[in-house]
Amino acid sequence: MRFVLVLAALVGLTPALAQSPLKLNSYPQLIATRFEDAHPKGMPGPLSPVPAVVASNDRVRATVGTVLSYAKTRSGEEWMVGTKGPYRRRGDRTTPLDLPRTYKPGQPVPHIDSVIRQVAADSKGNVWIASDQGVYVTDGDNWWHPLNRHDGMPYEDVTCLALLPNGDAWGGTTNGAWRLRNGEWRYFRGKRWMPGNRVAAITADSSGAVWLTTDGGVGKIEERAMTLAEKAARYEEITQARHNRRGFVTDCGLKVPGDPSGGIIPNASDNDGLWTAIYVAAESFRYGASKDAQARKYASESMEALLDLTRLSGYPGFPARAIIRKGETVSGYDPDETVRIDGEPDKIWYTSPKDPNIVCKGDTSSDELDGHFFAYYIFYETVADAKQKEEMKPVVRAIVNNLLDHDYTLVGNTGRKTRWGVFGPQYLNDDPRWFDERGLNSIEMLCYLRVAMHICGDKRFSDAYENLIDKHHYLLNTLNYRRGLEWWAVNHSDDELAWCVYFPLVMLEREPSRRAVLMESLMSSYKGLEAEHSPFYNFLTGAMAGKPLGTSESVTMLQDWPWELINWEMKNSHRHDVTFRSAQGGRNRAEIDRVLSVSERRVMKWNGNPWEPDENGNGGSEEDGAAWLIGYWAGRYYKFIDE
Numbered sequence: 021m022r023f024v025l026v027l028a029a030l031v032g033l034t035p036a037l038a039q040s041p042l043k044l045n046s047y048p049q050l051i052a053t054r055f056e057d058a059h060p061k062g063m064p065g066p067l068s069p070v071p072a073v074v075a076s077n078d079r080v081r082a083t084v085g086t087v088l089s090y091a092k093t094r095s096g097e098e099w100m101v102g103t104k105g106p107y108r109r110r111g112d113r114t115t116p117l118d119l120p121r122t123y124k125p126g127q128p129v130p131h132i133d134s135v136i137r138q139v140a141a142d143s144k145g146n147v148w149i150a151s152d153q154g155v156y157v158t159d160g161d162n163w164w165h166p167l168n169r170h171d172g173m174p175y176e177d178v179t180c181l182a183l184l185p186n187g188d189a190w191g192g193t194t195n196g197a198w199r200l201r202n203g204e205w206r207y208f209r210g211k212r213w214m215p216g217n218r219v220a221a222i223t224a225d226s227s228g229a230v231w232l233t234t235d236g237g238v239g240k241i242e243e244r245a246m247t248l249a250e251k252a253a254r255y256e257e258i259t260q261a262r263h264n265r266r267g268f269v270t271d272c273g274l275k276v277p278g279d280p281s282g283g284i285i286p287n288a289s290d291n292d293g294l295w296t297a298i299y300v301a302a303e304s305f306r307y308g309a310s311k312d313a314q315a316r317k318y319a320s321e322s323m324e325a326l327l328d329l330t331r332l333s334g335y336p337g338f339p340a341r342a343i344i345r346k347g348e349t350v351s352g353y354d355p356d357e358t359v360r361i362d363g364e365p366d367k368i369w370y371t372s373p374k375d376p377n378i379v380c381k382g383d384t385s386s387d388e389l390d391g392h393f394f395a396y397y398i399f400y401e402t403v404a405d406a407k408q409k410e411e412m413k414p415v416v417r418a419i420v421n422n423l424l425d426h427d428y429t430l431v432g433n434t435g436r437k438t439r440w441g442v443f444g445p446q447y448l449n450d451d452p453r454w455f456d457e458r459g460l461n462s463i464e465m466l467c468y469l470r471v472a473m474h475i476c477g478d479k480r481f482s483d484a485y486e487n488l489i490d491k492h493h494y495l496l497n498t499l500n501y502r503r504g505l506e507w508w509a510v511n512h513s514d515d516e517l518a519w520c521v522y523f524p525l526v527m528l529e530r531e532p533s534r535r536a537v538l539m540e541s542l543m544s545s546y547k548g549l550e551a552e553h554s555p556f557y558n559f560l561t562g563a564m565a566g567k568p569l570g571t572s573e574s575v576t577m578l579q580d581w582p583w584e585l586i587n588w589e590m591k592n593s594h595r596h597d598v599t600f601r602s603a604q605g606g607r608n609r610a611e612i613d614r615v616l617s618v619s620e621r622r623v624m625k626w627n628g629n630p631w632e633p634d635e636n637g638n639g640g641s642e643e644d645g646a647a648w649l650i651g652y653w654a655g656r657y658y659k660f661i662d663e
Contacts, residue, residue: 033308033397033398033401033402033527039567039568039659039660041659041660041661041662042568042571042572042575042660042661042662043661043662043663044247044248044575044661044662044663045247046245046246046247047245047246047247047248047579048243048244048245048246049243049244049245049246049251049579049583050241050242050243050580050583050619051241051242051243051244051583052212052213052214052239052240052241052242052583052584053239053240053242054211054214054215054237054238054239054240055215055237055238055239055240056215056236056237057237057238058233058237058238059238060238060240062225063223063225063231063238063240064223064224064225064226064231065223066221066223067140067182067183067184067222067223067224068089068090068091068140068141068183069090070087070088070089070090070100071090074087074090074098074100075087079112079114080100080102080109080114083104083107083114084100084102084103084104084105084107084114085102085103085104085105086102086103087100087101087102088100088101088102088103088138089101089138089139089140089180090139091139091140091141091147091148092141092145093141093145093147093158093159093160094145094146094159094160095160095161096110097109097110097160098110099117099139099147099160100117100139101117101136101137101138101139105117105136106136106139117136117139119132119134119164120162120163120164121162122162123162127163128164128165128166130153130156130164130166131151131153131154131166133153134151134152134153134156135151135152135153136149136150136151137150137151137152137178137179137180138150138178138179138180138181140181140182140183141183142183143183143185145159145160146158146159146160147159147160148181148183148189149164150178150179150180150181150191151178152176152177152178153166153168153176154166154167154168154169154173154176154178155167155168155173155178155181155189155191167200168596169596169597172204172205172597173191173198173200173205173596173597174196174198174205174207174595174596174597175193175194175195175196175198175207175594175595175596175597176193176596177193177194177195178191178192178193179192179193179194179218179219179220180192180219180220180221180222181222182222182223182224182230184224184228184230186228187201187202188200188201189201190222190224190230191222192219192220192221192222192232193218193219194217194218194219195209195217195218195594196208196209196210196213196217196219197209197213197214197219197222197232199230205597206617206619206620207592207595207616207620208232208241208620209590209591209592209620210588210589210590210591211278211588211589211639212582212584212586212588212590213239213241214232214234214236214237214238214239214241215234215236215237215238215239216234216235216236216237217234217235217236218234218235219232219233219234220233220234220235221233227242228242228243229241229242229243230242247663248575248578248579248652248661248663249663251578251581251648251652252306252648252649252652252653254583254645255585255645255648255649256314256318256645256649258280258585258642258644258645259299259644259645259646259649260318262280262284262642262644263642263644263645264321264322265286265288265350266325267296267321267322267323267324267325267326267328268288268292268295268296268322268325268342269295269296269298269299269322269644269646270287270289270291270292270295270296270644271287271289271295271587271641271642271643271644272284272285272286272287272641272642272644273285273286273287273351273640273641274586274639274640274641274642277638277639277640278586278588278639279639280586280642284642285349285350285351286348286349286350286351287350287351287352287641288342288343288344288350288351288352288353288381289341289342289352290341290342290352290381290385290387291341291385291387291388291391292329292341292342292343292381293326293329293339293340293341293342293384293387293388293391293392294387294388294390294391294520295391295625295644295646296322296325296326296391296395297326297391297392297394297395297520298391298394298395298625298626298646298647298650299318299322299644299646299649299650300319300322300323300326300395300398300399301394301395301398301399301650302646302649302650302652302653302654303315303316303318303319303322303403303649303653304319304395304398304399304401304402304403305398305402305650305653305654305656305657306319306649306653306656306657307319307402307403308401308402308403308657309653309656309657310656316403319399319403320403320408323395323399323403323404323408323412326392326395327411327412327415328343329341329342329343329388329392330392330415330418330419331374331415332372332374332375332378332380333372333374333380333382333432333433334372334373334374334380334433335373335422335431335432335433336418336421336422337417337418337419337420337421337422337423338382338384338419338422338430338431338432338433339384339388339389339392339419340380340381340382340384340432341380341381341382341383341384341385341388342380342381343372343378343379343380343381344378344379345377345378345379346376346377346378346379353369353379354369355367355369357369359382359383359434359438359439360383360439361383361436361438361439364434364436366382366433366434368381368382368383369381369382370382370433380433382432382433382434382438383432383434383438383439384430384432384438384441385438385439385440385441386440386441386442386443386460386461386464386517387440387513387517389419389430389441389464389468390464390467390517390520390521391520392419393416393467393468393471393520393521393524394520394521394523394524396412396416396471396475397471397474397475397523397524397527397528398523398524399412400412400474400475402657409475412475413475413476416471416472416475416476417472417476417478419468419472420468420469420472420476420481421480423441423443423465423468424480424481424484427444427446428442428443428444428445428447428465429441429442429443429444430442430443442454442457442461443461443462443464443465443468445488445492445494448461448462448497449492449493449497458497458500459497459498459499459500459501459502459503459541460501460514460517460518460521462488462494462495462497462498462500463497463498463501463518463521463522463525463541464517464521465488465494466485466488466489466494466495466498466521466525467521467522467524467525468521469481469482469484469485469488470485470524470525470528470529471524471528473485473528474524474528489534495534495537495538496537498537498538498541499537499540499541499544501518501541501545502515502518502544502545502548503544505548506603506606507601507603507608507611507631508603508605508606508607508608508609508611509606509607509608510548510607510608510629511607512626512627512628512629512630513627515545515549515557515626515627516556516625516626516627517627518545519556519557519560519561519626522538522541522542522545522560522564523560523563523564525538526538526539526542526564527563527564539564539565542561542564542565543561543565546561546569550569550570551614551615552615552630553570553573553574553576553577553615554574554577554626554630554651555574555575555577555578555651555652555654555655556626556647556650556651556654557626558570558571558573558574559574559651559654559655559658559660560654562658562660563654563658568660571655571660571661574651574655574660574661575655575661577618577651578648578651578652578655580617580618580619581618581619581648582618582619582623584642585623585642585643585644585645586623586637586639586641586642587622587623587635587637587638587639587640587641587642587643588622588635588637588638588639589635589636589637589638589639590620590621590622590634590635590637591633591634591635592612592616592620592621592633592634593610593612593633593634595633598612598613598614598616598633599612599613600612600613601613608629608631608632610633611629611631611632611633612631612632612633615630615631616630618630621633621635622635622637623643624643624647625643625646625647626647
């Protein structure tokens, strides 16, 4: 056992993966600007204006009305949509533009009820037709090929089209807009992208920026050449400017919805420890990868805040969920809120016995402990100097002693175990009410002990670790996590917590037979997460497994992550390119068939459900950048990616 402990101490976090990193270049970052004006400065005219000779032709106007869109076919026929409907004109003869009347065997047939709304010609003379049933592309003859949901079109009720010089096709619809580029569709809806959802017209300027006229104003969507390192710098700036409350990092409220410049309301959340820990880990990986002094400063400041959650709680080894100063203005503070255990009336907020000016939030859960020990381990290995390591030891020791002193439960200000601070075999192995938690909570307790062994070296911790494995089969319990779990029962928050504790445990446990069990547990669980394409899960799992996993998909997600982190309303359940799976009961009652681009769904931490189609945000809050930063910097630290 002594040999194993020494070996683990030597292994640490040092990247030792034998592969060449994926070298990243700049990419086009989507950035949106919203205008309330109908004609904001810089907005160009139509891409394909109606020729003046056509617009002013009295015969045309008498038949077609005001010409709204115009296209010339390869044969020279003029097609147009006016206030009186769609028409075609050859010479002086103008007739209604109808669907083809004859078809060849196997020829795609347009929807018989299609309403033509706009026509546009591309550079090769093909005419694109916008309709309420999608788009038709034709050479001007009787062959109209449909583009619709079967091709991946997000929404078919098309009102307008714009064909850009670079080959992009943009479609405005009655509910958002889409872009078709190189065979891939991208959907834009909600105030993340534009002020209204009913799009009346689309144009583009000389830089390639697209301007969309909507029922709520004008939206401008541009692409800016950027590196992920530059994006990381932006998220650092956002996080430090609006999300750092004396080292605690989490989301914040916006006094003016959608406008961070209007002021913020800091949040004292249920999980200040967990969210701050994610940021500590991100900055620790950043420092390990770059040796940037700023990263060390940010990681150290937030680690101090994390340690204070325990040092100021007033109860040995009890980390508060959050702490605030008396008189401090924050959301999330309710002095009448009680602990989450049925029948227990104790208030969840209490004055710190250590400092009468500090108010602590109790009933701390495993969520908090998981984040703490995740951050403790990574910070200890990558950032901490000798002094900081000594400062960490009494806190780590006190927390684990709290658990051991109370039969593997966490006890704080109430003198009783907290609602979710339960890790003992008398519960996980013997109480049917805790069966569902057996896999995760066994991983958690082993992680706490393994990290404490690594940082403190106390024999009590190694004895407890051995006892749980040898006498209570906790190592085998880890195989229960996610085993046989149906999609509707998945707890995405548990997944995030699992990876917070898998990581230190797997990285530190080097005894081959034990590691084999842990790796089986890890990789079996990872199979359920691969389709989410998360850099958090992919890069951390790759580090534990010693091989790249999902690198290109992770990079795509990092690139697609929204430029602004505001929680806008996001809707996808109405889309025509998705299907639903549903279940009676369960945590997840309705999900779509795939994980959409992160640019098309709500901003979330890694505890969110990426399969959910909708989010009823109103722009009233903003996420911090830690979720993105930990994925990026873990990839950089472990040399899966490089810039």
